[in-house]
Amino acid sequence: MTGSPAFPAVPDCPWFVVNDDHPDLARRLRARARAGELRRIAHGRYVPVDAFDRLRPEQRHHVLVRSLVDRIRPRFVVSHLSAAAVLGVPFLREWPRRVHLVRPQEDARTTSATFVVHADLSPEMPGIWRFRTDGLRVTNSERTAVDLAMTLPMLDGVVALDRLLRLGADGQRIRDGIERRSTRGRRRALRSLEFADPAADTPGESVARVRLDEYGAPTPVTQHRFQERGLPDIVVDLWLPELGVVIEFDGEVKYRDRAMRAGASAEDVVIAEKHREDRLRAFDEVRQVIRLGWSDLWNEAAFRGKLRRAHVPMRH
Template sequence: MPSLEVFGVAAGDPDPRARRRLIDGARGGALLRLMPGRYVVRSAFDAATEHERHRARIAAVVPAVGPGLVISHESAVAMHGLPWLGPFPEHVVMLDPKRAAGQRRAHVQKVGAAGRALQAERIGGCDVTPLCETAVDIALRAPFRTAIVVLDAVLARGVPRDRLLAELRQRTPRPRSSTRARRAIEFADGLADSPGESVARLTWAEEGFPPPALQREFRDGRGLIGRVDFWFEDAGVVVEFDGLVKYRDRDMRGGRSPEQVVVDEKFREDRLRALPEVRAVVRVTWRDVEPGGNGPERLERAGVRRAV
């Protein structure tokens, strides 16, 4: 798990110049202070992913908090490497079994967990809520779309839906939160292969389209063409979510140039369009499936009808 180096001056260090160098480095912009006494190199932080940045905040905070706390919610998402929409918070979220109510400080949000049977697993030397508990925590308080992205990924990692529902039943949230979390768990699908696919599926459901089949395989006389992201069978429409990562990420390109990836995708689409059951192939991007995007209109133009 890639990480940023977090450093500071050891407690009791007799050299005041060491502390002064860190303070001056932060004032000059070379360093970024994550919390009192804990720093990272700003250029490395700016170049890091959201997950790496938040894990750096966790590494800075954990040594300063008391024992018995468990990293949870958004912070547990970062530790597990689960997908997330948007930035992580600038504070670290932790469960506190000694508190009935929450407490917020500048760098830590303690969530009251008195009476909750806490479970934890060790990740990077820290106690973190397991996947199932993390997913339910997110389902109970994150925006619905964000919860779906996390739940889809947790199901894909092998956590059964029944286990998520059982974990939800053990909680005592407000009825509205519980109902929304249950809806999210029941809607989630581990076959979604990326956050973009999760958001696209939810967008179309909210717009009244029938649920598509996910990761459907297609073959022709030459053999396997591949798996498509979405298949609206009644309309004969294939939809592929194009997150552009396949063109930019060297590992995902498998040694091919971005130009060759485009050519290969074109040939793949031609083979799909040649199948008698496929009437149209539609490619969508993040812009199409975000609020206000034209993804729903593109589905309709391709022949996918909204459910009555």
């Protein structure tokens, strides 16, 4: 990857810094925090409760990172999950409460109440991006991908790698970076990279693919396009062509998020989805449509039950 991707905007949430050189301001901020108006997210860093709570989890971690730019030593670089938050890479578990950094060309690891500083395990892979607005330095897509693949379980690694590859990260550079690391975790990281697919459109779709692999189900085609003359194409999340089975992931965000509904009501979105599915089922090659939600992805019995009812074979 030669250039920088379109980074997500800094979340719309101000932060306030307690500065002991201005004791009156510090007292006011602490009083607002005691009153429940502000929340302390790190030592000396406060955010408005209402604005912060409206953010998605990855955006909250992004705000934490940005609020601490002035405390990150010049040689240190934001890395691992903290870099993921800045680059717009999803993570399905609880985001860390401390900011993760790497110290280039140093092999020592240190922690504090605010930071986790990782040893530089890839000194030959120094890729760094710097933001002009505040000088924040963050590991680039390939370096972030290597760090995440080496440290996360496969499911989480695939979710991250899917997004980073979709953003334009170079798969060969990621592979080279992984292969230069120590053997601990390398096999899992390479497996995650081999499994990753830049066509994956959502984290739910990524998790569904991993689950299908765990169950020994056939490998799906990602983002398959059904075409009908005179009508818009229908692109489905996952397609099992030999079985005639479509798998669609329904994240509730498209019904709840006004921006994603593009001005339509939730009811309009439901009706449009019904019409789309009716068209989809009318294709001769489509035998079954499986709809999944997050609860299915975390409930093995529920997911397997839907696959069995659609006569999808499973080896495990």
